Amino acid sequence: MAAVRVRQHVNPLSSKYQTPTSPPDWTQIYADLTLPLHLDIGCAKGQFLLSMAQLEPDWNYLGLEIREPLVLEANKLRDEHLLQNLHYLFCNANNSLRPLLSSFPSGILQRVTIQFPDPWFKKRHQKRRVVQTDTVAELATYLASGGWVFIQSDVKQVAIEMCDRFHSHSSFQRTSSEWLTTNPLPVPTERERFTEAKGEPVYRALFEKS
Template sequence: MAAVRVRQHVNPLSQRYQQPLALPDWSTVFADPTRPLWLDIGCGRGYFVEQMAQLERDAPTATRCGNFLGVEIREPLVEQANHRRDALHLTNLHYLFYNANVGLRALLDSLPLGTLQTVSIQFPDPWFKKRHQKRRVVQPELVADLAATLPPGGEVFLQSDIEAVAQEMYDRFLAHPAFVRQGPLWLPDNPLPVMTERERSTLARGAPVYRVLLKRQPD
């Protein structure tokens, strides 16, 4: 399948994206839907979770999860990513066209109980203009929804190449009593076995990446 040209910025608050979409039957999506799940919010073209799913298949102890779900608001990217998944015969990977700003709680409630273990939000759209910052993906409602679903010990990994964006994400998670930071702020190295394309390109030009790992603590 040829590369898809899509808009770089999609307004999650536009009327077009306000209705939560139909959710799949997870037993038809994953070969074993009961395995621990990694959710990547705003997965873009999906290469990060694709590589994580491949790594889990080849070295099961390397990723801490068994199934991988990428959520993305740009539908053409989701279609292309699922086409690649099928070509690779990855039965532990799925991509979902979905607006996390609107329907995240419905998505989380649909997952097999207790499976969500790790959430990553990496290099989200910064929406630099002040009047647009309400479009940023990490809002207090998203944090509360994740707190209600992640079990104690579940992890959230955040990173951005924009310090103000990373700081805002971190502050919003830390403002919720369910989350505590693991390690320093900011992590000097990526603790994950796979880097996103944006992270590689940022490091290649000598720019910093701001990373933080949080854990869901017991109530």
């Protein structure tokens, strides 16, 4: 059977992705819904979360990805590892954060990662980037006080734009005015390893919800 070709770039503004995703019954997905939640926006193949969920069984993990074939494969791999604290969901994060996050118990969301999002270099395409003003506002609403958002990119202009959007919201405080030299999490993403192996910089920042 031939492998399904997965598109590298998916336009979140196309009509196919304009219907917000309805939340599943989380009690049927997570063994313990009272555990703190780590949300990874744009989880791609989900390898980062797969490793994190095994390292930290006292956390629940949710990965959002707009390319459905990647989600199907990631959940299959999750099942092979018998993990009950990890789930991957096919959705457009730009319009699905509110219905998804509002369906969890209040204060359960404690960590968010947005790592190496699609840069959409062309000026006319930049409105497709995942970190928009509304994205930040939704995260500010549902992230627990003291929770944090970790962002990183190998494209400096994209990292700066993400930082500017979080910095402009009164609920978020950047923990350092300089780029972080190391990842505060114990697992690097595939893109992170690839970029550092080439000797190229990664631009990282951490924002705390006040």
